[in-house]
Amino acid sequence: MSYDFDVIVIGAGPAGMAAAIRCRWVKTARAIPASVLLLDPAGLGGLARIGTINLTGPAFHFEGPELMEKLFPDIERFEIPLLNEAALGFRREEPYWIVRTPARELSCLSVVLATGVRRLTDEADAFAAHKMSILAGGYERAAERFIAWSREHTGQRLVLIGGEPLTESLHLFQIFDEDRNTITGFYEPRQRITGLRIVDDTLVITYEEGGETREVHCDKAMLDYHSLLQAPPSPAILPAALRDMAGYSRIGPQGDPAYPGLFAAGDCTGFPSMSLRAMAQGAEAGFNAYRHAYEYKFGQPPSLFAFYVLGDRPPLTASELPEIDPGIHQPIGLSRHSRFPAHPLTDSGEDQLVSHELVPADSALLAQELAEKIATVHRR
Numbered sequence: 001m002s003y004d005f006d007v008i009v010i011g012a013g014p015a016g017m018a019a020a021i022r023c024r025w026v027k028t029a030r031a032i033p034a035s036v037l038l039l040d041p042a043g044l045g046g047l048a049r050i051g052t053i054n055l056t057g058p059a060f061h062f063e064g065p066e067l068m069e070k071l072f073p074d075i076e077r078f079e080i081p082l083l084n085e086a087a088l089g090f091r092r093e094e095p096y097w098i099v100r101t102p103a104r105e106l107s108c109l110s111v112v113l114a115t116g117v118r119r120l121t122d123e124a125d126a127f128a129a130h131k132m133s134i135l136a137g138g139y140e141r142a143a144e145r146f147i148a149w150s151r152e153h154t155g156q157r158l159v160l161i162g163g164e165p166l167t168e169s170l171h172l173f174q175i176f177d178e179d180r181n182t183i184t185g186f187y188e189p190r191q192r193i194t195g196l197r198i199v200d201d202t203l204v205i206t207y208e209e210g211g212e213t214r215e216v217h218c219d220k221a222m223l224d225y226h227s228l229l230q231a232p233p234s235p236a237i238l239p240a241a242l243r244d245m246a247g248y249s250r251i252g253p254q255g256d257p258a259y260p261g262l263f264a265a266g267d268c269t270g271f272p273s274m275s276l277r278a279m280a281q282g283a284e285a286g287f288n289a290y291r292h293a294y295e296y297k298f299g300q301p302p303s304l305f306a307f308y309v310l311g312d313r314p315p316l317t318a319s320e321l322p323e324i325d326p327g328i329h330q331p332i333g334l335s336r337h338s339r340f341p342a343h344p345l346t347d348s349g350e351d352q353l354v355s356h357e358l359v360p361a362d363s364a365l366l367a368q369e370l371a372e373k374i375a376t377v378h379r380r
Contacts, residue, residue, distance in 0.1 A: 013046020015266030015282035016114035022286030042120035110289035162224035189233035
């Protein structure tokens with residue numbers, strides 16, 4: 001059986017992008033990059049497209065678009081395809097993972113879950129139009145933001161979007177509002193948002209509930225991330241055995257031997273979190289996903305480091321790369337730059353297919369680079 005990608009990353013926020021880049025960015029010439037697919041109905045960026053991203057503290061932060069400017073070029077450079085579809089679930093069919101979307105099933109050797117605490121759709125557009133905001137930073141601060149909004153508006157239709165624990169805060173907000181506005185609750189994942197659009201200055205929320213597609217019209221929506229963090233809806237695609245008591249993924253960046261090839265990173269693994277932690281976990285999960293796929297294909301660990309234990313150094317000539325079985329997967333390029341063939345889901349790599357066999361020029365290049373790296377080790 002052939003498969004579609006070496007690694008599928010579910011979620012294209014900071015954690016997912018870091019994982020995908022790490023799978024494609026191999027830092028020694030002897031290593032072979034993996035083929036990767038990013039899967040996210042909201043496109044690239046995740047929550048980083050909304051508001052300010054604090055990496056370590058208030059003195060070191062980016063506006064969302066600023067952080068994306070750092071990550072998007074690598075996604076393009078390594079020709080990582082993005083499929084704008086939601087993952088509905090996944091299952092193990094030894095030795096592969098099968099990821100299911102509304103339109104297809106995709107097979108891979110490794111999966112990285114980077115879903116955050118909820119699946120995004122068109123939230124970034126709603127935020128840009130000032131039709132949506134986030135209640136975060138603690139319930140006291142959230143209450144202050146809500147009260148400020150309530151005092152400035154009358155006759156508005158407000159939808160609070162959160163998890164099941166939203167009920168209590170919704171009741172308090174309705175008391176604070178004193179019937180100035182109409183306030184209703186929207187509970188995920190019981191009600192799953194599938195799209196947001198603005199029609200005649202009205203925010204239209206399309207959602208699924210009980211197998212039916214419905215709509216609700218409002219003037220404003222607020223995302224209550226406190227209740228979402230208490231009961232995250234995104235990891236609901238996980239089997240119960242893979243969720244902890246709070247509903248988060250208990251599979252982390254290092255995975256679990258009982259579920260080979262499955263890894264997780266970012267907010268879906270627990271809270272509190274921030275972009276710095278999410279990206280670090282994503283890079284770690286991407287490395288482990290890459291390693292699992294490589295070991296399956298070639299029967300040996302990947303050579304990703306230029307530092308060797310004394311006595312175990314390779315010779316100063318390029319070693320022969322493992323054979324690739326074309327019956328299992330398509331060959332991918334040897335360069336650190338993307339040279340793998342185009343996949344049916346993307347135009348990436350068009351006319352860039354190369355043989356997995358080394359040509360003389362590549363052999364000379366690999367030998368030279370390997371010798372330089374080993375010489376560097378000796379100097380240190």
